[in-house]
Amino acid sequence: MMGKKLGKLYILFGVAALGIGLAGGPAHALGITPSTSGVIPGSSLTPATGPANCEPGCVYRAFGLPNDGSLSLLYKAGQGTIVSETGLFATSYTTKFNxxxxxxxxxxxxxxxxxSCPSCYLAxxxxxxxxxxxxFNLSSWNGTETINLSGFWPGAGSISQVSIWGTRTAGVPEPSSLLLLGSGLAGIGMWRRKASKI
Structure with missing residues (x-):
């Protein structure tokens, strides 16, 4: 009788931890406005300008990077039908415009x-x-935080597209998700082991 109750407890623990692990844990947000510090190294504003569709060349110039082809398009989305979601991580992110x-x-x-990259930049x-x-330099972004953009060209224009460029293309699952997923699997494994002894 006690073994059955313990088995049910293992199942409940395993399913709960597995569910939380797959949900990805608590969401965090990174707020960015035109006055966010770090737009250009050594400046709190003064954004670089460039001709339309100058990426990635203007990203290299904005941050004083050598234009050596090391930046990859990680993610890009446009307002309406301007640009569909593209880039190496297009299926991992969604953009909603105000x-x-x-x-x-x-x-x-x-x-x-x-x-997940040591050097990521948002255009x-x-x-x-x-x-x-x-x-914007996204060095403080962990890749899973929501990026909230606000205050861009109010009353005078609109965001037509956003893009994230980076020097690495490898992504990683959120560490807390892996821990909870592992806990869930361990709980289910303990229940199966206990059940096989009965």
Whole structure:
């Protein structure tokens, strides 16, 4: 009798931990506005400008990087039908634009691989209004946090597209998800082992 109750407890623990692990844990957000510090090294604003569709060349220039082909397009999304989601991690993220397109949210969907790189850069493009681009260093971003953009070209334009460029293409699952997933599998394994002895 006690063995059956213990077995049920192992199952409940395993299923709960497995579910939490697959859900990806608590969500965090990174807020970015045109005045966010770190737009250009040594400056709190002064975004670089460039001609329309100058990526990735303008990303190299904005951060003083050698234009050596090391940056890869990790993710790109456009407002409406301008640009569909593309890039190496297109299936891992979703972008929703505000109704006036002065902001957007880039969200990790929790099922694919997350972007993980020591050097990642975000380009926010209008293309018509000055400045045509804003560039941000995403070195503090963990790849699973939601990126919330706000205050871009209010009343004078809109975000036409966002793109993330990086020097590494390998993604990793969130560490807490792996821990919880492992706990769930261990709980189920303990139950099976206990059940086989009965």
């Amino acid at each position: 109704s006036d397109a002065s902001g957007a949210s880039i969200t990790f969907d929790g099922t694919g691989l997350a972007i 926010v493009k209008d293309g018509i209004h000055a400045p045509t681009y804003y560039f």
